[in-house]
Amino acid sequence: MNREGLINASVYLALPVLALAALALDEPFTITLATRAAILALAAVGLNLALGLGGLVSLGHAVFFGLGGYAMGILASHAQSYAPLYDGWFVVEGTKSMPVIWLVAVLSSALAALIIGLLSLRTSGVYFIMITLAFGQMFYYFSISWPAYGGEDGLSIYVRNSFPGLNTLDPIQFFALVFALLSLVLWGMGRIARAPFGLALSAARQNAARVETVGLEPFRLRLVAFVISGAVTGLAGALFADLNRFVSPTMFSWQMSGEFIVFVVLGGIGRLFGPVAGACLFVLLEHTLSGVSEFWLVYVGAILLLVVLFARGGLIGSLAGREVADD
Amino acid sequence: MTEPLLQIKGLHKSFGALRATDDVSLTLLPGEIHALIGPNGAGKSTLIAQVAGGLAPNAGQIVFDGVDVTAFGTAARARAGLGRTFQISALAMEFTVLQNAVLGALGASRSVWRFLKPVMRDAEMRAQAEAALDRVGLSDEAQKRTADLSHGQRRLLEVAVALTLAPKAFLMDEPMAGLGAEGSKRMTTFLDSLRADAPILLVEHDMDAVFALADRISVLVYGQIIATGTADEIRANPEVRSAYLGEEVSP
Numbered sequence: 001m002n003r004e005g006l007i008n009a010s011v012y013l014a015l016p017v018l019a020l021a022a023l024a025l026d027e028p029f030t031i032t033l034a035t036r037a038a039i040l041a042l043a044a045v046g047l048n049l050a051l052g053l054g055g056l057v058s059l060g061h062a063v064f065f066g067l068g069g070y071a072m073g074i075l076a077s078h079a080q081s082y083a084p085l086y087d088g089w090f091v092v093e094g095t096k097s098m099p100v101i102w103l104v105a106v107l108s109s110a111l112a113a114l115i116i117g118l119l120s121l122r123t124s125g126v127y128f129i130m131i132t133l134a135f136g137q138m139f140y141y142f143s144i145s146w147p148a149y150g151g152e153d154g155l156s157i158y159v160r161n162s163f164p165g166l167n168t169l170d171p172i173q174f175f176a177l178v179f180a181l182l183s184l185v186l187w188g189m190g191r192i193a194r195a196p197f198g199l200a201l202s203a204a205r206q207n208a209a210r211v212e213t214v215g216l217e218p219f220r221l222r223l224v225a226f227v228i229s230g231a232v233t234g235l236a237g238a239l240f241a242d243l244n245r246f247v248s249p250t251m252f253s254w255q256m257s258g259e260f261i262v263f264v265v266l267g268g269i270g271r272l273f274g275p276v277a278g279a280c281l282f283v284l285l286e287h288t289l290s291g292v293s294e295f296w297l298v299y300v301g302a303i304l305l306l307v308v309l310f311a312r313g314g315l316i317g318s319l320a321g322r323e324v325a326d327d
Numbered sequence: 328m329t330e331p332l333l334q335i336k337g338l339h340k341s342f343g344a345l346r347a348t349d350d351v352s353l354t355l356l357p358g359e360i361h362a363l364i365g366p367n368g369a370g371k372s373t374l375i376a377q378v379a380g381g382l383a384p385n386a387g388q389i390v391f392d393g394v395d396v397t398a399f400g401t402a403a404r405a406r407a408g409l410g411r412t413f414q415i416s417a418l419a420m421e422f423t424v425l426q427n428a429v430l431g432a433l434g435a436s437r438s439v440w441r442f443l444k445p446v447m448r449d450a451e452m453r454a455q456a457e458a459a460l461d462r463v464g465l466s467d468e469a470q471k472r473t474a475d476l477s478h479g480q481r482r483l484l485e486v487a488v489a490l491t492l493a494p495k496a497f498l499m500d501e502p503m504a505g506l507g508a509e510g511s512k513r514m515t516t517f518l519d520s521l522r523a524d525a526p527i528l529l530v531e532h533d534m535d536a537v538f539a540l541a542d543r544i545s546v547l548v549y550g551q552i553i554a555t556g557t558a559d560e561i562r563a564n565p566e567v568r569s570a571y572l573g574e575e576v577s578p
Binding site: 196323 | 379380381400401402403405406411413417418419420421422426427429430431433434435437438439440441442443444445446447449488489491492
C-alpha cells in the first residue's frame with residue numbers, strides 16, 4: 001500500500017472508530033456527529049466527481065441535496081398523515097421505507113442534474129458557476145414560497161424512516177447504514193476514476209481539444225458525470241433529512257453548495273478520500289470552534305485560506321503528495 | 328487516377344472583410360504526403376481548423392473517405408478516421424505518457440461508457456498504446472508524467488496518440504515546430520515511413536522537411552491556393568518564389 005492508501009484507510013476508519021468509541025462511552029451525540037460527517041462526506045463525494053475529476057465548479061449542488069431531502073420529507077409526511085400523494089387514475093401513497101425514498105431521491109436528483117446539465121454544460125468557467133448558482137436559487141425560492149410542504153418553516157417528520165431489519169432510531173444502527181452507503185459509493189467512485197469513463201473525463205478537464213481529437217465528446221462525458229454526481233448528492237440529501245427528521249429550504253441554499261465545495265477543497269480536489277477528509281474536518285471544526293466563538297466560521301475561513309494558498313492538494317494532497325498514476 | 332481520400336471543394340471562410348479562406352480546393356490522395364505551405368497570415372491555421380472540424384466554413388464542402396463531413400464536429404471527424412496533431416501539443420499533462428496513449432486507444436475502441444473495469448488493465452488498449460509509443464521511440468518514457476517530457480518528446484507523443492487511432496488520414500499542424508535540427512531530422516524520417524499507414528496533409532514551416540517529404544505541395548497566400556505541384560514544380564514556379572520563398576532560397 002502506498003502512502004495515499006494508508007492515509008485513505010485512516011480517514012476511512014476514523015468515522016467508525018469514533019462511532020464505536022462513542023457507543024462504548026455511551027455518548028449518542030457523538031455518534032450523531034459522526035453520522036452527520038458521513039452524510040456530508042457522501043454529498044461531497046458526489047460533488048467531487050463533477051468538480052474534481054470533471055473540473056466542473058458547480059455552485060448548485062444544493063439543488064440535488066435539497067431534492068433528496070424533500071423526496072424524503074414529502075414521501076414521509078404523506079405516510080404519516082395517511083393522505084395519498086396522488087389520488088386520481090391510480091393512487092400514490094407516501095412511504096416510510098428508506099430504500100424507496102432513496103430510489104426516489106436518486107432518480108429525481110439525477111433527472112434534475114440531466115436538465116440542469118443539458119443547459120449549463122454548454123457554458124464553462126464563471127458562466128457555468130453562475131448558471132448552476134441560478135438554478136440553486138430557483139429551487140431555493142420555490143421551496144420557500146410553496147406552502148404545501150411547509151414553505152419557509154420546513155417540514156418535520158416525527159419518526160425516522162425504516163430500513164428492513166434495522167432499528168434506525170438507534171444512533172449506531174443508523175450510522176452503520178449511512179457508513180455502508182458511503183463505503184459503497186466510495187468503492188464505485190474509485191472504480192469510475194480508473195475506468196475508461198474516468199480516464200476520458202479527467203482528460204476532458206485537462207485538455208478538451210485532446211479528447212475531441214480522439215473522437216470523444218467532452219459534453220457527453222461531463223453530462224454523464226454531472227448526472228451521477230447529482231444523484232449521489234441527492235442520496236446524501238435524503239439521509240441528511242432523515243438524520244435531522246427535518247427538511248427545510250436551507251438545504252437548497254447556495255451556502256450549502258458552497259460548503260460542499262469547501263469540503264472538497266479542504267480535503268483535496270479530485271482525491272477519492274478528499275471530500276471525506278474535508279467533511280470530517282469541517283464537522284470537527286464546527287463542533288469544537290462553535291463552542292469557542294459564535295463567529296467560528298471566521299476560523300474555518302482562515303484555514304481554508306491557508307489550504308488554498310499553501311496546500312493546494314488539500315489535506316490528502318499535503319500528506320500524500322502528488323497523485324500516483326494508476327496502472 | 329485513384330480516388331482522393333480527402334477532398335476540399337471551394338471552401339470559403341471570412342472574418343468580417345477578411346477572406347481567410349478564399350475558394351480553396353485541394354485533395355489528399357492515398358499514400359501521399361501533401362504539404363501546405365504559406366507565409367504567416369496566409370490562412371493555414373484557419374484552413375486546418377475547418378478541415379479538423381473546429382471551425383465551420385461559410386461555403387464549400389469537405390468530403391472525407393466518400394462521406395460529406397462538412398457538418399461534422401471535431402470528434403465525429405476523428406471517429407470517421409481523421410488523425411490530427413496540434414501545432415502546440417494538446418496532451419493531458421497530468422497523465423503519464425502511457426495514459427495519454429491509452430486515451431487514444433480508448434477513443435478508437437468506442438468503449439468509453441464503461442464505469443467499473445480499470446482502463447489501464449485492459450490488455451488490448453494497453454497493447455495498442457504501447458505499440459504506438461514503441462513506434463515513435465517513447466517506450467522508455469511510458470511511465471513518466473507527460474508534463475515532465477521534453478518539448479520534442481511531447482511532439483512525438485502527439486503523433487503516437489494519433490497513431491493509436493489507426494486513422495485513414497493524418498492532419499498534422501507543424502509537427503516540426505520547435506524541434507531543432509536533430510529532432511526535425513528524426514521526425515522527417517519518421518513521417519516518411521508513416522505515409523505507408525495513411526496519407527498526411529502536412530502544414531509545415533520547415534522547408535527542408537517539406538521538400539524532403541512532400542509528394543505534392545500547395546502554396547497558400549492570402550487565403551488562396553496559388554500553386555499546387557511537385558517539389559520541383561513549386562521551386563520553379565515564379566509566382567511562388569516572389570510571393571513566398573524569396574530570392575535567397577536557391578533550388
